[in-house]
Amino acid sequence: MQTVLIIGAGQAGARAAQALRTYGFEGRIVLVGDERHAPYERPPLSKDVLIAQDDDHCFNGWVHAVELYRDARIEWCNDRVLRLDTQSHIATLEQGGELRYDHCLLTTGGRARRLPDVPEGPHAFYLRTLDDAMRVRARLATAQSVAVIGGGFLGLEFAASARTRGLAVSVFESASSLLSRALPPMFSERLRLKHEAHGVRFVFDATQLQVNQHATGVQIGTESFDLCVIAIGQQPNDELAKAAGIATNNGISVDRHCRTSAGDVYAAGDCANFPYGANDRATRLESWQNAQEQAIVTARNIVGDVTAYAPMPWFWTDQYDWNIQMLGMPDGMVDQWIERAGADGKTVLMGLREGVIVRVLAINQGGELRAIRRLVEEGVTVDAGMLADPTVRLRQIGKLTRSTHSGDQGVLV
Template identity: 40%
Template structure:
């Protein structure tokens, strides 16, 4: 590493922004360039489906740093610019306009994109996907009181949009192909509790809903199911998952497996190239397997670890996965990433609006869903890290502190 080296970060989202900060913060004094396809400086995505969408917060609150931060720290932002190819042999990037950019080390924070529906009528105006800042602002503008909003997908992004739309006085219908809400994210009991929550707020929930087409002239007017039922819509919002943007890495010959394969410090199969964020498949020694995570935590902390390592501070990344969702006045936090569960233990009272559901495997806690119970997250993380086996009766008793349960588990 020298003052004449050039480090390039591809992707100007949260991971790219935090990686650049970490590279500079770890002492790298050479040229540092962040290339981003969007028109704006790095920002966080969680507010887009929450405070920005409801109008509770200005769009500027999502940005990682003030505009002058990047000039002050010698970070060049090349925005509204796409990288078309990586030539590993010459260590150069080719940009969309034909310009090339040399690098000594490269970090890929290319993130992910929404999974799009290829159905009749998919091209109609008024059909939205929520991924970037422009998407959020466009949807927020369309959420006018009385508007009929049909949401395709009952995951937490779709439900956060549903909550925002109801707060703005819209009529909301959620169409979910599965048999319940948030089935990929939470336990069935928690998903059912959220279905009741949304119904109490006036949302129509339809499960087993296989969307067959969008109907309308130039704009969407209805969403039709395979059984022929049509739901009137002034706008539709589709939230059916995301896909990692691995194409740039794959075309360059890097190892890819549902994500760019990296080591604990973010190195790819090319030692001069790193990756961080949604796009990576990385080892997690706590879980004992490789994972790809779509979360604020991973975008933030893996990027910091990879950036520091690039700058010479070897920094492995290993954390218990953590996610959250805010819907109405209810906070949901999810910790762990269980792949097999043989017992569920509930703590607290769902009817009272605050409870935690623990996932157990061979007597050990491997995950939890905490509804309005944020205080349970830190001790649960400790359980997962240590592999301690709690007494289920103590665990389920809200009068017994989790600290005491952990101590008793040895």
């Protein structure tokens, strides 16, 4: 009987284990994770967990019900893999013993990037795990002010949650604007104004911060706060792979089929650096979608159903009453932005490159995003004037565009 060893029991690992059964693998599946919790999803940690009224029911983001692991014969093991011998196909566990595998999948994820000289303490927190979120939640109950270091998506989600709870919030961001690498200036500015309207204070160009913890809180420069949350990005957990001689480069390097440089070893999720797009650009995505979809593709490849991983990057974030969704990569290659504004602040912003939609950002427009996704995936040239006209439905534009590209004249009705 063959054994698939999955190292890393987060969303990617759990989804891969389930997918292996879905695609017909009948052998042994061992899922090893170093957290004491069953596999869970991370998006609720900066939102639902922090603002829920009831401590006992503030989290329900489990990837699967515990019964699934039993029914699908997936062995979930709370342990840490110390060494991986890719020649002998053996993993050594921290609590003793070894696991012999036929195929190994690394879904080791990432960890919060640390600010030099600022260790986690009673008033300074990093937010990555469920235990982190529960500690922050407990501290928020007695706090009145919070400093957030980092104006990325995680920092802004936390800021929104803290304001929802009534805390005074100051965000320290090293750049001169929010998410300058991920958002166009007009969208970045709109997001800043949204937060400021809810009472968030921003300090930009904050590159030389002196953070000191004391008995009752945190001192940043001349300002005092009850607590501080540091959200300055993530680092991939690739040390185990590197020690095993597996190629790494800002994560674990894989090919289009999620295979590493070591035989019978794969990688997926936040830790995997894969070739993306026509130029095979090395890419590592930290998103719910990537953890889910790459894990499933990897499972298919393990069972012999050869499948290339070619995602349409999709990301979402909830901040206050805004659901923001994004399609495509923020690679800066947009030569024209088109906006379709709706009522109550709803909007869709589309980035075109030579007439083809390559980037989409939407606020509370999930339905419109679904309609436009096909145009992005098909890569066809669209009429910019129609895109900008809110009286012309996106579904109609799609039908006309596809009809025109198939050789028909096309009639817009």
